[in-house]
Amino acid sequence: MKKISIKDVALKAGVSIASVSYVLNNKVNSRIGKETAEKVIKAAEELNYRANTAAKNLKTQRTNIIGLIVADIANPYFSQIARIIENEATKRGYTLIIGSSDENKEKFESLVNMFYHRQAEGLIIAPVENSEICLQKLQKHNIPFVFIDRYLSKIKANNIQINNYEISYNATQHLIEENRKNILLVAYETTLDHLLKRTKGFKDALKKYNLTYSDSNILNIDKDKIDTDINDGFDRLFQSEPKPDAVFFTSNKLAVSGLKKLMKLEIAIPTDLAVVAFDETEAYELFSVPLSYVSQPLSEIGIAAVKLLHEKITNPLLPLQTIVLDAEMHIKESSKPKN
Amino acid sequence: MKKISIKDVALKAGVSIASVSYVLNNKVNSRIGKETAEKVIKAAEELNYRANTAAKNLKTQRTNIIGLIVADIANPYFSQIARIIENEATKRGYTLIIGSSDENKEKFESLVNMFYHRQAEGLIIAPVENSEICLQKLQKHNIPFVFIDRYLSKIKANNIQINNYEISYNATQHLIEENRKNILLVAYETTLDHLLKRTKGFKDALKKYNLTYSDSNILNIDKDKIDTDINDGFDRLFQSEPKPDAVFFTSNKLAVSGLKKLMKLEIAIPTDLAVVAFDETEAYELFSVPLSYVSQPLSEIGIAAVKLLHEKITNPLLPLQTIVLDAEMHIKESSKPKN
DNA sequence: TTGTACGCGTTATCAG
DNA sequence: CTGATAACGCGTACAA
Helix, strand or coil: CCCCCHHHHHHHHCCCHHHHHHHHCCCCCCCCCHHHHHHHHHHHHHHCCCCCHHHHHHHHCCCCEEEEEECCCCCHHHHHHHHHHHHHHHHCCCEEEEEECCCCHHHHHHHHHHHHHCCCCEEEECCCCCCHHHHHHHHHCCCCEEECCCCCCCCCCEEEEECHHHHHHHHHHHHHHCCCCCEEEEEECCCCHHHHHHHHHHHHHHHHCCCCCCHHHEEEECHHHHHHHHHHHHHHHCCCCCCCCEEEECCHHHHHHHHHHHHHHCCCCCCCCEEEEECCCHHHHCCCCCCEEEECCHHHHHHHHHHHHHHHHHCCCCCCCEEEECCEEECCHHHCCCC | CCCCCHHHHHHHHCCCHHHHHHHHCCCCCCCCCHHHHHHHHHHHHHHCCCCCHHHHHHHHCCCCEEEEEECCCCCHHHHHHHHHHHHHHHHCCCEEEEEECCCCHHHHHHHHHHHHHCCCCEEEECCCCCCHHHHHHHHHCCCCEEECCCCCCCCCCEEEEECHHHHHHHHHHHHHHCCCCCEEEEEECCCCHHHHHHHHHHHHHHHHCCCCCCHHHEEEECHHHHHHHHHHHHHHHCCCCCCCCEEEECCHHHHHHHHHHHHHHCCCCCCCCEEEEECCCHHHHCCCCCCEEEECCHHHHHHHHHHHHHHHHHCCCCCCCEEEECCEEECCHHHCCCC
């Protein structure tokens, strides 16, 4: 089966290659006669002709490729978002290429380079820490991108975020109103602003309600050793008085790991400990107690990201936008009153 | 920031574009002098030159793109596999494009077409039912592909599978040996062979041990309404005698949905019901009872798929291979003896 | 080392 | 107004 080019179609249809191109791109707009068009279409079908994307890209200087950089596509949060973005991208005629950075600066850079090489028309990015320089390069090359999940304050870019501070404040407030006095925040050791906002919301809520606050109210976790950090941290915190009577996990992975540990420790929820988790994952549904959680509007995030990117690609002069979407609090058994 | 082409580099370095091409592709092998090479590299760096992938693809007739078609990238089973494949593809210099079929024939076809258009060099495919014609077309066009997770008997192709029959037989046998008499299989209503094998293994084990078998030993689920089918099915089966005293879920999604329902029904595990699930997902870890499960060798599958595909791309004459990898049984609390 | 034909479409321009 | 000619786009690799 040899490759069929536009020339073959032209030959078979007995017309010029230009006509073939016009017809096949629906540029018929009162240019090409009906008969010619039909001949071309017939020939193309019989030969099973498909335009060579590389040639088209080369000529038009467009690739219709957009890239998505997530921390890890195996993380349900990102795979769910990726799925939405895949759908939206397809709707708009883009092909999506996904890459996982593992929160690693080098991998992140090599992904950006890969996308640059492949002349991606735009990127949707969950940036990793310290990737500013790399992203500035991208901006110099006029490749539009949209941040999701997080952002880098030093990089001015299109930006989809959620109300991290408020939702975290609210979640904490909820725990306080349920009469919890010694609330533990489980968070990542990080410089990423969106996560710091979650911590800030937590701290401000404690302060607002005049709850005592000490270092033991926050357990900072190294993203590369979640299980061991949580294991050791919980062993320490739940063995000495005063024990936490509530815990707020600031991400799905922290929550899953933490809940496993709580099961092992056989801590009664919500009697002895109230729990609120961030994100939404099927794992929560199998936990023995219906979990209170904060859900992110994944669909809206994905849709907004592709829309914004597409607009920026279509019209590079568009001013930068930051879209803030609201996360939602779902209150279930796990954070209900003690009795 | 205007686009830099090879011509610009050649001009700046004061050499021919041919030399630039040779140097930048490390085809220096005693072809180009050291000085020239250095000049070229310097100029390229200063201009921040990147080869245009479209032009290169057009000329070389290679794209270094491989495609992956899964049922749904948001399904943890596929997102985990995708992650492995992404890594392996990158290692070998391929860019991976992922598409989700939703088990839908039309979406599947349009994905195949998309990959064909983009001249993907090969595909890794979890085929959907009745997609034979589409795949035959692919074969006619000499685009190599490797099946994962499942396969279509009518399509001769490279194929990575697991020992579906045996592992299912073993899982059932395990339940029988734990003295369970009325085992329920929760399976998909399907024609896909790998799933039928799981059912076959189950049936054969029952037969081997002379257990009575009736329609009520298998609950067939429509993939498009898992929750309702399981809900209704379980309501029926667990309300009339004899109730199942064991259940074997043949996929992660069935298991998660089924376990949710079992929680609602407040059935004691393993006392009143032994449970074995297929696949491995973080959700299982939060279930109140440590779950017995069958794990697939995801890493091996991903690695083997990319390896096989790469070999086939490199040498199209290679004979077809079917690689069968072993799934593993993990026995935990949920299927331990009643007392 | 280098000149240049070639890969395959797109589209401006020209001819009928 | 319809259709054809030909000049690109940008690297690659053969022939010189």
